[in-house]
Amino acid sequence: MSGILVVLEQRDGKLHKMALEALAAGQQFGAGLGLPVFAAVLGSGVEQVAQSLAGYKLAKVHAIDHELLKDYTPDGFTVALKQLISAHTPSYVVFPHTYQVRDFAPKLATSLGRVLVSDVVGHRVDNDSLVAVRQLFQGKINSDVRFEGEAPFLLSVQAGAYRADTLESGSAPVEKVTPELNPGQIRTKPLELFRESARAVDLSAADIIVSVGRGIREQENIAIVQGLADALGAELAASRPICDNGWLPMERQVGSSGQTVAPKMYLAVGISGAIQHLVGMKGAKTIVAINKDPEAPIFEVADYGIVGDLFQVVPALIDELKK
Numbered sequence: 001m002s003g004i005l006v007v008l009e010q011r012d013g014k015l016h017k018m019a020l021e022a023l024a025a026g027q028q029f030g031a032g033l034g035l036p037v038f039a040a041v042l043g044s045g046v047e048q049v050a051q052s053l054a055g056y057k058l059a060k061v062h063a064i065d066h067e068l069l070k071d072y073t074p075d076g077f078t079v080a081l082k083q084l085i086s087a088h089t090p091s092y093v094v095f096p097h098t099y100q101v102r103d104f105a106p107k108l109a110t111s112l113g114r115v116l117v118s119d120v121v122g123h124r125v126d127n128d129s130l131v132a133v134r135q136l137f138q139g140k141i142n143s144d145v146r147f148e149g150e151a152p153f154l155l156s157v158q159a160g161a162y163r164a165d166t167l168e169s170g171s172a173p174v175e176k177v178t179p180e181l182n183p184g185q186i187r188t189k190p191l192e193l194f195r196e197s198a199r200a201v202d203l204s205a206a207d208i209i210v211s212v213g214r215g216i217r218e219q220e221n222i223a224i225v226q227g228l229a230d231a232l233g234a235e236l237a238a239s240r241p242i243c244d245n246g247w248l249p250m251e252r253q254v255g256s257s258g259q260t261v262a263p264k265m266y267l268a269v270g271i272s273g274a275i276q277h278l279v280g281m282k283g284a285k286t287i288v289a290i291n292k293d294p295e296a297p298i299f300e301v302a303d304y305g306i307v308g309d310l311f312q313v314v315p316a317l318i319d320e321l322k323k
């Protein structure tokens with residue numbers, strides 16, 4: 001193949017939001033390196049979701065279909081992808097840095113005798129090879145990573161690092177691939193999917209996020225910001241002190257030790273914009289900040305800023321939205 005293979009995550013025939021971001025990354029790598037870009041989706045009955053990719057500028061879409069891939073297992077996905085990679089020898093294999101990818105991609109890389117460069121936030125092309133950019137020390141430092149040795153080179157891209165709305169259209173053939181898989185190769189038995197708690201949430205899939213910080217002062221006041229989230233149809237998120245205090249569950253924390261999110265709009269209420277918070281949300285398409293301190297660092301990344309007291313601004317916004 002000697003191209004770029006982008007492995008896309010789907011569930012029940014629906015692509016993960018980050019899948020198209022990885023595809024956009026793949027297209028940009030391909031454009032820079034002069035390599036064709038291929039996509040692969042895995043599952044059972046995935047032809048339809050594969051067809052939904054036929055309108056993008058891709059050399060081919062592989063629909064890797066097998067009854068044993070119906071439910072995700074690290075063994076099944078690794079065996080199937082290893083077969084595709086061995087048959088087509090792509091130079092680069094690109095994944096979205098989803099929870100599922102974190103689970104199986106290191107195993108796949110090891111089974112190929114390679115490493116996975118994870119959580120890539122950017123790239124450049126140097127002497128016909130890709131230099132990946134990764135963040136260190138909670139985003140304080142960017143590091144360049146070169147791939148050495150033999151292809152394929154595997155990497156995963158961070159949520160929000162590449163934008164799906166930059167995807168180039170085209171027309172791609174879809175090819176069904178049936179991997180050789182037998183039940184004996186799969187050592188785990190998937191049970192029903194569940195979320196850890198009833199309120200668990202995958203913030204990386206949210207279009208609008210309203211996020212609350214220490215400016216809210218007390219737990220009881222969270223209801224005010226929840227009201228704004230409800231009025232916008234948004235998910236509620238928070239900075240770390242809010243979750244450390246137990247005012248909101250940990251799964252709603254955004255930042256270097258929380259979730260990385262890339263919604264269409266991120267509204268930061270009473271959040272200062274510490275680097276550990278910014279690394280988790282600066283990929284949002286539009287950032288709105290409400291803060292009483294005009295010097296707060298959050299305004300450096302904000303597209304729109306309201307300098308004011310959140311206890312006045314938020315109720316006024318809710319009133320306007322309700323109108």
Ligand SMILES: Cc1cc2nc3c(=O)[nH]c(=O)nc-3n(C[C@H](O)[C@H](O)[C@H](O)COP(=O)(O)OP(=O)(O)OC[C@H]3O[C@@H](n4cnc5c(N)ncnc54)[C@H](O)[C@@H]3O)c2cc1C
Binds near residue numbers: 212242
């Ligand atoms: C290893 C490590 C990992 C970390 N990981 C994370 C992480 O994942 N996520 C994270 O968020 N943080 C993380 N932190 C913590 C981070 O450094 C900051 O301490 C934290 O983000 C600050 O949260 P905050 O903005 O809510 O609070 P503060 O920094 O206290 O900011 C509160 C803001 O509210 C404003 N404000 C106050 N009252 C009002 C009002 N009435 N109206 C409007 N504005 C008001 C203030 O002007 C201020 O800007 C981490 C720290 C470390 C060391």
